[in-house]
Amino acid sequence: MPLTHIGILHEDPAFLIVNKPTLLLSVPGRAEDNKDCLITRLQENGYPEARIVHRLDWETSGILVIARDPDSHRELSRQFHDRETGKRYIALCWGQPAADAGHIDLPLRYDPPNKPRHIVDHEQGKPAQTFWQVLERHAEHCRVELTPITGRSHQLRVHMLSIGHPLLGDRLYAEGAALEACPRLALHAARLEINHPQTGERLTFDCPAPF
CATH class of the missing domain: 3.30.2350.10 (Pseudouridine synthase)
Structure with a gap:
């Protein structure tokens, strides 16, 4: 190809x-x-x-x-x-977070019965941390910057879902208006810092x- x-x-x-x-x-x-x-x-x-x-x-x-x-x-x-x-992502999330920034510290694991989804699991999940910050607020969604500290599969998607703000166009985790609001998953790796x-x-x- x-x-x-x-x-x-x-x-x-x-x-x-x-x-x-x-x-x-x-x-x-x-x-x-x-x-x-x-x-x-x-x-x-x-x-x-x-x-x-x-x-x-x-x-x-x-x-x-x-x-x-x-x-x-x-x-x-x-x-x-x-x-x-150093990694930073830009995303569009559904709804309006009450704060302008926050820190999510929730353990995650693979969910075999619903593959390839991942879920929060406080007993069997692996540690996962994400910092988020609102960049722009729109009528029904926000543009956010996401900074993962760990690198778990689907981490950013599940973490934002866990605080009630799924990413737009996410066919695995969003539903209804949030799913239909964007023709693709609104998640983009925008910055990378390496040595x-x-x-x-x-x-x-x-x-x-x-x-």
Whole structure:
């Protein structure tokens, strides 16, 4: 498949910064019809050495860092594991939060009976923390900045749902007007901060949300 709609935001010998479009897997799925994905498109179109470091949900768009050699992959993966990276997302959430900012600290786990959904579980869930801030208030929804401290699957989506403000267009967690308010999941990885895997220099990359 071509690189269509994948934006190369930065390129150097150690890594790429790319803009993943919505409705594209980060890595191949198990089913035969889920083989098309971002990493495969990169490997087949000029970047055979590309190695995935972290992922975004199928419906989430935005910034991903892609390693280009084993040492860079190892170092970048370590930074994510040790929470040395900085990540910020832009989202549209349904309703009007009473406060302008807040902190969500709720443990999450996979919910097999309702796959691929995740749920809050205070007994079996893994720790998860998210900071949120309202950027703009509109009649029925808000534009928010979300800063995850941990990196659990569906973390931002479930955390915002847990405080009564599901993300617009979220086919897994939103219902009714919130689901119909946007033609796609209104969640975009807008900023990524990493240390250069070779020089150690702190780098910040931005990618404006398309909504």
